[in-house]
Amino acid sequence: MKRLYDSVIRDHFDRNEQMLFLSGPRQVGKTTLAKNCSQLTEHFRYLNWDKTQDRALILVGAPSLLNGLPLNALLPRKPIIAFDEIHKYKNWRTLLKGLIDEYKGQLDILVTGSAKLNVFRRGGDSLMGRYFYYRVHPLSVAEINRTTLPTAPISSPQKIDEESFQALFEFGGFPEPFIKQDKKFYQQWQNLRQEQMLREDIRDLAHIQELAQLEMLAIFLQQQVGQLVEYSSLAKKIRVSDQTIRRWMNVLESFYYCFTIKPWSDNISRSLIKQPKVYLWDWSQVQDKGAKVENFVASHLLKAVHFWTDIGFGKYELYFLRDKNKNEVDFLITQDKKPWIMVEVKNSGKEPLSSALHHFQSQLHVPHVFQLAFDLPYVDIDSFSLKKPMIVPAKTFLSQLV
Structure with a gap:
């Protein structure tokens, strides 16, 4: 089913270059929202920290994460990369800061998590000014x-x-x-x-x-x-x-x-x-x-x-x-x-x-x-x-x- 937050994501990436953070309870629909981003661009990548293969890519860093994405091409819509449950990685903030600082304007980044993403600051650099934050709620x-x-x-x-x-x-x-x-x-x-x-x-x-x-x-x-x-x-x-x-x-x-x-x-x-x-x-x-x-x-x-x-x-x-x-x-x-x-x-x-x-x-x-x-x-x-x-x-x- 379509959610209000699908409209939030589309509007955000239409208007902003900052990363988009979505946090909310387990099973509230964040993963579905992240995967729905594939409908916004021809070049979409979804990575879930809980999956062993995705975790290995994340640990290697930016070159592996972005391999094959056309970052230097003029496209109707920029590539989108979505990170699910990335806050479980102790260096997640450093990883995201590096990506947004290096590829801002070439890549849209979505981050989702089932814990409040401002809580788990396990070291790394501040992301101040680099993201907008939405709290995903159940249906109403x-x-x-x-x-x-x-x-x-x-x-x-x-x-x-x-x-x-x-x-x-x-x-x-x-x-x-x-x-x-x-x-x-x-x-x-x-x-x-x-x-x-x-x-x-x-x-x-x-x-x-x-x-x-x-x-x-x-x-x-x-x-x-x-x-x-x-x-x-x-x-x-x-x-x-x-x-x-x-x-x-x-x-x-x-x-x-x-x-x-x-x-x-x-x-x-x-x-x-x-x-x-x-x-x-x-x-x-x-x-x-x-x-x-x-x-x-x-x-x-x-x-x-x-x-x-x-x-x-x-x-x-x-x-x-x-x-x-x-x-x-x-x-x-x-x-x-x-x-x-x-x-x-x-x-x-x-x-x-x-x-x-x-x-x-x-x-x-x-x-x-x-x-x-x-x-x-x-x-x-x-x-x-x-x-x-x-x-x-x-x-x-x-x-x-x-």
Whole structure:
């Protein structure tokens, strides 16, 4: 299936000479995106560090990597070379710096990885200014409907069919299980993906030996989605130190297992909370229905703020709101450090509008304030045309993001 990120890659190489870095969770579709570059040029080379033959070429260096590519010919489209999982090579940054410095303007370079590519700086020279970076997310309501590049952060609403919406919620946004929609396949796929992430990627790159305890932490986090992270409580359950829990949480975030969002405190009277809330990249792993709905929305919002920032629309960030009086709103999106969109999530459209939305809007003057109802049917009205806090179908609101 065509992805939004196919359009990102084409647009990037049309306009820029910098390398393009794509990072995201295992099985999110990065390898398919890389191989799809063969449709952009007659001269394409794909190299995967996990394959022995490709690894041997990479270790030899530039002459072998580029052998046979017409780098000095005038062509409709430059040759493209794609490196998959290259961050597992300790000298990957030095290799890429040498290639881009020597062949800039003659060669387009794509780099993909299942860990955050800014984390594993194992020596070598800085790549500052030599690449643009996109975070690849699972499928979303908007991407199922639209794969063209948006020209602004917010798009017009577009209806998603009910079958696709329910499949997205149940099986998650990773392409294979979403397309197959088969529970047996989903379970097998999920087990293998989890094992590869914990027992291969994290063991080899993060050098964590206590894998059984790390797996326990991953399971506990599934049960605490949408809640404040209590490091000391987790440490007692797993029998490690607070600092170890913090370090392992950072590792799990680096490998796209979970993400945390911090509380927004600027201009909030009686703001005290400092712990983040935690969510999973794969919302299908969440068992509790209410927590799963909240995670589903959180993942859509995170995808939006990452994409809007990566594509250059501005600086967008995701927070939550809570004060000492226990007023709380699930999510706040800031645009260039100013509150922009406030979102409360509910399972049912029958629940009354949260008083906390009015409470925080009076303090922060947020332009767009919504209470999303998961069960309401799609309405073909622009959510962002509303002038006051309103209860809005999740299907409508989420279709206007990315």
